[in-house]
Amino acid sequence: MGCVMNKLLGGIIGAGRGSFIGFTHRAAATLRGEAEIKAGVFSSDAERCIQQGLELGIDKNRIYTDYREMIEGENQLPPGKRIDFVIIATPNSLHGIMAKAFLEGGFHVILDKPMAISLSEALEVKKIQEKTGKIFALTHGYTGYPMVKQAKYLVRSGKIGIINSVLVSYNQGWLSPLISDPEIFKTWHLNPAISGPSCTMIDIGIHALNLVYTITGLKPEKVCADLKSIIPGNQLEDYGSVLIRYSDTVSGILNASQVSTGEGNALRIRIYGEKASLFWDQEFPEVLEMMNLDGSSTIFKKGISALCAEAKQASYFPAGHPEGFICAFSNIYSEVFKAIRCLKDNQSPDSVVMSGWDFPGIEEGIMGISFVEAVLKNNKS
Known part of the structure; x- marks a missing residue:
């Protein structure tokens, strides 16, 4: 039994x-x-x-x-x-x-x-x-997507070689209507008493940062930030671009915006190494592209036998059966x-x-809010 x-x-x-x-x-x-x-x-x-x-x-x-x-x-x-x-x-x-x-x-x-x-x-x-x-x-x-786990495996096992740069962007357009009419709707995300000291960076910027950390293990050491409030009268930023120094040899750019007109939930990451690079797009989450030194590409898809054990375990259905955000x-x-x-x-x-x-868990949470505070401080300097 x-x-x-x-x-x-x-x-x-x-x-x-x-x-x-x-x-x-x-x-x-x-x-x-x-x-x-x-x-x-x-x-x-x-x-x-x-x-x-x-x-x-x-x-x-x-x-x-x-x-x-x-x-x-x-x-x-x-x-x-x-x-x-x-x-x-x-x-x-x-x-x-x-x-x-x-x-x-x-x-x-x-x-x-x-x-x-x-x-x-x-x-x-x-x-x-x-x-x-x-x-x-x-x-x-x-970080629960199978292809994120596959990307982590490829990086941590040395398949792309030593990383030199990471580009990550998270662009949404749901706040864009407020640019022309700030009274169309109200959201707590723009209220400092509820959202905290930030809108976009504390909402989606830390997701982008966490994706970098999950795949590569890299944490930001220094930041140089350019934040903007494009919505008229907005007290908090709705757009931000951040240069990040992860180490003496690895730099990157993190871009986050909620006024990227027409965008849905475009979280995208590119990781460049000496042997190959990786590209993953959250809106097409079941595909991970590895671009090789000779210009060819290797495509990993959810459900195929070539995936690492962690990616296989994170998949609910066989190849060709779409999974998504809730999974x-x-x-x-x-x-x-x-x-x-x-x-x-x-x-x-x-x-x-x-x-x-x-x-x-705890350490990722501390890293996220530390990043937000560092970005806000740097933007004022």
């Missing part, structure tokens, strides 16, 4: 109707049948919160109207009933506050980026995580759940960390 694996139990904050990222988290967390959502706070409006929780099939007694109420309520439940982890998918200003509270409340935390809206706050989260020994994961979901996100969750199960099996936190589960 096969072994039946009990599902992990989760809660979620900020995933009500109309929340793109909330839906993504709910779907990704439950896609493989490893977990189910049993509790949550779904709106800052109490009536709407209850209604949306019921629509999602949550027991009314576990629909909370405040995150502090949720921590208290879940801790009153016996083990096996209370949630194991919480997903935080709120606007930026609440990330660090809630992450600290849930870690101290005894729950594993899966947090949408950014980790916090300041480096000092991120370091507070790190301190509490280290004290509690709970799992902390940051959902840079693009990539789910790969992050699956790795997080492995780590949580190790702790539930009474392995020590140190041994779990050393297991090397493949998901972004």
Whole structure:
């Protein structure tokens, strides 16, 4: 008889109707049948919160109207009933506050980026995580794609040789309508009290940076930034270009814009090495191109036998059957759940960390907000 694996139990904050990222988290967390959502706070409006929780099939007694109420309520439940982890998918200003509270409340935390809206706050989260020994994961979901894992393998195994430069761009156009009419719609991303000190860099620039780090292991050492607010009256940047020195021998450019008219979600990376270069485009995620020294190209596709073990494991379907964003996100969750199960099996936190589960965490979060602060500071100089 096969072994039946009990599902992990989760809660979620900020995933009500109309929340793109909330839906993504709910779907990704439950896609493989490893977990189910049993509790949550779904709106800052109490009536709407209850209604949306019921629509999602949550027991009314576990629909909370405040995150502090949720921590208290879940801790009153016996083990096996209370949630194991919480997903935080709120606007930026609440990330660090809630992450600290849930870690101290005894729950594993899966947090949408950014980790916090300041480096000092991120370091507070790190301190509490280290004290509690709970799992902390940051959902840079693009790193879950099979071709990103293949690119990482090609770089780390020396297939493209020594890297000399990295070009990464993340261009969206969803804010472009505000250039001609700033009153068309309102978004919290442009409100410093909610978004934090940045709009575009803290929203998508850190995704681009994390993609570079995931594939190459490179971290920025120095930056030279040019940020702009193209939308009239915008207090925060909506466009930015950053020269980055990763080391004495590796430089790069990171470009991020949310006023790139006509663009959807164009996250693209080029990595140039002495033997070959790599190109990957998030809007065509199942293809990775390696351009060789002689000008020829090798094309890697999801599902083929030539892929590394990690890329194969991250694929849900055979070659020719398209996968997408939620599957990539789910790969992050699956790795997080492995780590949580190790702790539930009474392995020590140190041994779990050393297991090397493949998901972004504390250090990636600190790197991201450190980058944002460095870029903002340099832009003013």
